[in-house]
Amino acid sequence: MSRFKLFIPLFIFLVLAVFFWRGLSLDPTRMPSALIDKPLPTFTLADLNDPAVMRTQDSLKGRAALLNVWATWCVSCRVEHPYLLQLAEQGVPIYGINYKDDVTQARQWLKDLENPYVFNVVDADGRLGIDLGVFGAPETYVLDKQGVIRYKHVGVLDDRVWRETVGPIFEQLQ
Amino acid sequence: MIHEAIAPNLMVPELGHYALILALCLAVCQAALPLWGSFTGNRVWMASSRSLATGQFVFVAFAFACLTYSFLHDDFSVVYVANQSNTLLPDQYKVSAVWGGHEGSLLLWVLILCGWSLSVAAFSKEMPLEMVSRVLSVMAMVGVGFLSFVLLTSNPFDRHLPGIPTEGSDLNPLLQDFGLIIHPPMLYMGYVGLSVVFAFAIAALISGRLDSAWARWSRPWTTIAWVFLTMGIALGSWWAYYELGWGGWWFWDPVENASFMPWLVATALVHSLAVTEKRGVFKSWTLLLAIFAFSLSLLGTFLVRSGVLTSVHAFAADPERGVFILGFLGVVVGGSLTLYAFRAPNVKSYASFGWLSREAFLLLNNILFIIAMLTILLGTLYPLIADALDWGKISVGPPYFNFFFVPLMAVISVLMGIGSMLNWKRTEVSLLKRWLSPALIASVIFAFIIPFFIGSGGYEWGAVLTVFLGSWVILSMLSDLRYRLRNAQTLRSGLGKLSLSYQGMLVAHIGVAISILGVGLNTIYSDQRDLLMAPGKVVEQGGYEYHFDGVVQVKGPNYVAEEGRIRIFKDGEYYTELKPQKRRYFSSGQVMTEAAIDVGFWRDLYIALGEPLEDDAWAVRLHYKPFVRWIWLGAIFMSIGGLLAIADKRYRRKKTVNPVASKTSASAV
Structure with a gap:
């Protein structure tokens, strides 16, 4: 009977393992951001295509826009990409954060798949991502003219999401 | 493409890859054969564990050397090298870039694992062969797991073919250090x-x-x-x-x-x-x-x-x-x-x-x-x-x-202070009272007095607690030492009789006290100010005067930097000049803040350059960090303590010695 207690560590580990498994399989798709209705965190990051140019949070002010977090290692970003091109064609300004990525591959990606972004900033070590509370790519923020975050969508931005949630919010800010 | 003369040997990554596969095969053998031998009593199979461990180490070390070679020769046909390195990267960082990313750091992990197996194989002469072979076999099982992880999901030798990049994307500047x-x-x-x-x-x-x-x-x-x-x-x-x-x-x-x-x-x-x-x-x-x-x-x-x-x-x-x-x-x-x-x-041990x-x-x-x-x-x-x-x-x-x-x-x-004074089984309270009371009284006195002398911003109760804990640990350790030396003829002969593990224990525990003092006092008394500094402006902090002389451009091997010039005066006399930098790395365009630090035993002066503002003015962050070195000094003490304990002779006795003899150095923990 007392041998039973020696199984306790194993049992605890199994419970933990289930949580790890869930943590792996259900990568968070929805995350209420603490930053809604707050201005963008401050940053100074290099432009993806021209590292000599430094972009700050002020570069995104002036008009309502989308801020998209993406990376070449992110498969969903590739799924999302054509829709971003379509939005850009309709005149929606989209800024990009190239998140924890390889710069060469990212440039190649934009060359191969066309570039929907007004510009991209390089967030190689994910510091801006941490300030923003990015959990994984892709994520899209809706910014108003003053650069205040109005909405955050986690996951692929597609036609349905745009029609039902993101689009109306964006139209309001216009 | 690169000139013939310095072109990397393109076979090297393949050899490295091959060596890793061979190492995996040896690891599988090392996991299975010695263990099987230990069950069947086959001494040859058991003894094979030592040579297999050596072989595994040699092949992994070879693979590691191959990857290092690819880094040093800028072989950007290897994806990992192209992602982590750059032709402009200084050589010492090309070497450290080998473990700067996921794949390479995993290879380092495996190399170190093989290194440990090898040391177990080499320094286990006094252990029974059966035990050695089982230990090495378990370590090889771990090795099999990690080698397959490297080979299946994270191969550092994967190639970029065709279309070899002519330039790599550089090591993350944070890691170039x-x-x-x-x-x-x-x-x-x-x-x-x-x-x-x-x-x-x-x-x-x-x-x-x-x-x-x-x-x-x-x-x-x-x-x-x-x-x-x-x-x-x-x-x-x-x-x-x-x-x-x-x-x-x-x-x-x-x-x-x-x-x-x-x-x-x-x-x-x-x-x-x-x-x-x-x-x-x-x-x-x-x-x-x-x-x-x-x-x-x-x-x-x-x-x-x-x-x-x-x-x-x-x-x-x-x-x-x-x-x-x-x-x-x-x-x-x-x-x-x-x-x-x-x-x-599952036997209840009745040692009371x-x-x-x-x-x-x-x-x-x-x-x-x-x-x-x-x-x-x-x-x-x-x-x-x-x-x-x-x-x-x-x-x-x-x-x-x-x-x-x-x-x-x-x-x-x-x-900790009480515990090291105690005997096995039981201890008289009177013994503790007699030997630890002076330490207790002295630490309380220190705790109330010392905070008066450090820090200018008023009396801090946190500091009282910190000083009490730090002094208590140090003084109780010294009391314990006095107790053990009570019968010694001279201090020298007494110290000589103490076992190395006992000395190690003292040093490590004193190290803990030093770290506690460092962590506590640094947290309480640190001072940080964000300032706007224009050339010619003077600021005072913690008894030091900071003169900002503006910012100049400097160029490093793979970056350009703006370097602030700040002269520091203490009591009106020139003390030193600090030069914090804001670097921009060429290849990635990343901006890095390189803080300038004046290191001291009692305090650090720490300056980081912020953003440029209008009219040559800069945002500058000044930190005054008292006792911050103590945190790491304590860790050094702890490590020295550990090393002393390992050096104790009783670990090097042959297996023939009667276990009872271990009582001679039994005073140690």
Whole structure:
């Protein structure tokens, strides 16, 4: 009977393992951001295509826009990409954060798949991502003219999401 | 393409890849043959473990050398090299870039594992062959797991063919630093070193042999891994302090926690092994700690590389790797805990001891360290668990960790002073009263007086507590030393009679006190100011005057920088000049803050350059950091203490010596 207690560590580990498994399989798709209705965190990051140019949070002010977090290692970003091109064609300004990525591959990606972004900033070590509370790519923020975050969508931005949630919010800010 | 004369040999990465595959084959043999031999009594198969371990080390070292060669020769046909290096990168960073990313750091992990196997093979002459072969076989099983992980999901030798890039994308500038050359190898030596005591524990579970000889063989390996882990964590904290430009030295970041948890368990293990060796109790508990310590190292690997938690340290998330490590974690931890559940000695040990005994206090030590580990584990995993259970997204910050950790450490320090004075089995209260009262009175006096002399901003109760704990630990250790020297003719002869492990214990505990003083006083008295500084402006802080002379452009090998010139005056006299930089690296365009630090025993002056503002003015951050060096000085003491303990002669006796003889140096823990 007392041998039973020696199984306790194993049992605890199994419970933990289930949580790890869930943590792996259900990568968070929805995350209420603490930053809604707050201005963008401050940053100074290099432009993806021209590292000599430094972009700050002020570069995104002036008009309502989308801020998209993406990376070449992110498969969903590739799924999302054509829709971003379509939005850009309709005149929606989209800024990009190239998140924890390889710069060469990212440039190649934009060359191969066309570039929907007004510009991209390089967030190689994910510091801006941490300030923003990015959990994984892709994520899209809706910014108003003053650069205040109005909405955050986690996951692929597609036609349905745009029609039902993101689009109306964006139209309001216009 | 590159000129013929310096063109890298394109075969080298293939040879490295091939060597890794051969190493995997040898690891499979090493995992199976010696273990089989130990069951069937075949001495040849058992003895093969030593040569197989050597072979595995040679092939992995060769693969590692091949990767280093590719880095030094800018062979950008290798994807990993193209991602991590650049032709402009200085050579020493090309070498450290080998372990700057996921694939290479994993290869370093494997290399160090093979290094530990090799040392076990070489320094185990006094152990029975059966034991050696089982230990090496368990280590090879871990090796099989990691080598297949490297080969299947994270091959550092993958090629970019066709279309070789002419230039690499450069090592993350944060990692282009001396601290990063030595921090990961040290830390990995510690992490992986825990696999040795893990293998000892599994071998003991398999054979059912768990006596004080087993504990004596395991102790030096545990202590040396603990020493490396201590140094690795201290180096990481030192690196974060001077390189990140925030002036902080610990952030309770998930990855820091991942290295701190094995340290806490290893610390508990070092102490419980002492009891198992000297008194033959706590056996099952010691085994469990050994399994935990290594499991937490693996857990750290999982958390860092699978992307289930966000952290500044995290490697780019890759679910495929996550699944592999989780599976491996399941096999290693699940398997060893199952083995533990069925095989751990379940005999109640009746070695009786009173509450005022060394056993009881070491048990308390273990319980407190495990509670500390569990609080950190809970804080680290809570966001993950809350998310999985749909409780919403929660992040756990430093206030949570400090709230639990500070009281726990305070209790541990108080008990540490009493515990080392105690005898095994039981101790008279009068003995403690007689020898520890002076230390107690003196620490209380220090605690109330010293805070008057440090810091200008009023009397701090936190400082009183810190000084009390620090002085109590140091003075009680010295009282214990006085007690042990009470019959010595001269100080010299008395000191000579003390065993090295006892001296190591004293030094390590004093190290803990130094770190406590550093952490506490630094947290309380640090001063930080964000200032707008225009050329010619003078600012005063902590008795120093800072004269800002403007900013100049300087050029480094692979970056350009704006360098602030700040002259510092103390009491009206010129003291020194500090030159903080803001660097922009060519290839990635990343901007890095390079803080300038004036290092001192009592305080650091720390200046980081912020953003340029209008009219040559700059945002400048001045930190005054008292006692910050003590944090790492304490870690150095702890490591020296550990090394002294390993040097104790009793670990080098032959197996023929009667175990009773160990009583001669029994004063040590």
